[in-house]
Amino acid sequence: MSRNSQQNRAARKRKKQHRGNAREQRAPRPGIEGAESLVFAGIEFACGPAANPESLRRTVRQLADLDGSRSADTVLDWVSRILDGSMDHVFGTGWQPTEFVHAVRREFGARTARLTVTVIGAHASRTSARKVAPAQWREQLDELGIAPDSAPARGYLSAWCASENADPTDTWTAILSFLGYCSYLIPLTPLLAAPANWSEGMAASSSASRGPEPKILARIRGLLAKAEATPYPEEAETLSAKAQDLMTRYAIGSAVIDAAAHTSLRDQVVTRRLLVDNPYPEAKLQLLNCVAETNSVRVIWHQRFGLVSMVGMPIDLDLCEMLFTSLLVQASHALSEAGGDRVKRTPSFRRSFLLAFATRVGERLAIARDQAGRDASSQYGKELVPIMAERTEAVGSVFENQFPSTVPIAHSVTNAHGWQAGRVAAELADLTGGRERITG
Known part of the structure; x- marks a missing residue:
């Protein structure tokens, strides 16, 4: 047998063994x-x-x-x-x-x-x-x-x-x-009826109970949309101031009406949940928390799931969501304007920018809230103080019943340039909601 024949035969044998081992x-x-x-x-x-x-x-x-x-x-x-x-x-x-x-x-x-x-x-x-x-x-x-x-x-x-x-x-x-x-999966507070409890009557009643949106809320939404879209700061400020005035009047006026009706405030408190997307969810949470505190809303962060539970009166929740959304849009625009060079595009800069923006907005909202309290007292009289205190107490009671154990969240800032730029941007932000201002 030639050398080539022997090599070919050995190769075929190895291939056959390999196929057998593979099987x-x-x-x-x-x-x-x-x-x-x-x-x-x-x-x-x-x-x-x-x-x-x-x-x-x-x-x-x-x-x-x-x-x-x-x-x-x-x-x-x-x-x-x-x-x-x-x-x-x-x-x-x-x-x-x-x-x-x-x-x-x-x-x-x-x-x-x-x-x-x-x-x-x-x-x-x-x-x-x-x-x-x-x-x-x-x-x-x-x-x-x-x-x-x-x-x-x-x-x-x-x-x-x-x-x-x-x-x-x-x-x-x-x-x-x-x-x-x-x-x-951990359970969440039920906000809607589960599928096991659905019925055709429920679907019809839920549609009917919502009713049309109050005209004033539609006007506020329109003003906020224009304020976010305009490239002219003066126009945005005018639109935002008008929206702010309408929101403040609507919230406090509703509180006075509820008090006159002698309804159970605790029964009116509701819970909603918001989805918070990446990136920098903790900075967005900080902004939401600042807005919520101004509008008598309590929030808790379900960090793993990217969800925030908000507890408050329905009107306050509506206004809180609108203001948060508007400020988030403004923060995003401001961040885009600030992020021109390589340093300003780094994650640490952007995260610090948004945290600073939220912190400074919170400071401005706190000042505006104090001014609103003084103006409201002159308009509605001293009866307003216990009315608002009772609403705050009702919201706090429901929140603590739902979330008896909470842990505070601490934020660290890692980029001084981003922090400074964020505070500057927050000075230019339009505070378009809450109880900041009541005019005659």
Whole structure:
């Protein structure tokens, strides 16, 4: 036998042995029962006390081997029922659609957030949310882009996997992360009725009870929008001053009317939640807290989820949200103007800028609040003092009942240039709400 023949024969033998070893090392595709066990194990590996990234990756690889097999769709249909049931748990513990998508996106990124929207769409279809859910719930479905009956009762998970056009390991990672997150999600204060308590009568009454927005609020919103959009500081100041005057009159006038009606103030206190996006959420929280203190609103930061709970009278919450939104827009514009060179584009500069902006705005609001108190007393008389004190006490009582244990948050400033620039920008900000000014 020639030397070349011997080499070729040895090469074929090695190749055959390699194929045999590869078959022995490759785990067989899991059956349906095996896949179910892998899913439950993966949920524990994804989140909670047993979380283990390496074990999760190994489990995901085994589940990904199902791709293209006869049992793949069957397993996905089974998992889709678990996903749908998990939403009953999530919504039953006080979470709302947009809040949950927001929290998932912060924790896991865009792919798992898209999965969450898909699952919420399937859940909305099963529960007939478009017919029986409260109006605020249906508005959140619209905000998430969930069309009526957008997700079929079956096959929606397979359709989502196909739409992602991603490696099966990526889609399985998103699925298991989602389920693990649901399993260990903390409850929130319920603000709307959970799906288990929906009825058609509730949907009709929630729509009717909201009614049209008061004309004065519509005027305030229009003034704020113009103040934020104009490039001329003098015009913005004029518009903001008018909005500020209307907001102050509206808030205090409503407080006097409530007092005359002898209604239970504690029963009027409500809770709302705001979504706070990255970047620099702690600086945005500082700005919101300054605005809230001026408007007799209490806030608490759910840091992990990027949520803020606000407790106060409905009118005060409306004004607080409008003022916060307006100042946030102004801060963003001011930061863009200040961030010209490389130093001013660094995260430390931008974060310090926003913290300084919020701190200085808070100082200006405190001065304006004191002036408003003096002006209000001359307009409404000394009876106003106990009226406002009673409202503050009612808000504080509800807040402490909901959140008996709170921890203060401390902020550190790491960029002196950013801090100084932020304070300068805050001096130019238009304080467009609260109780800063009452004119005759």
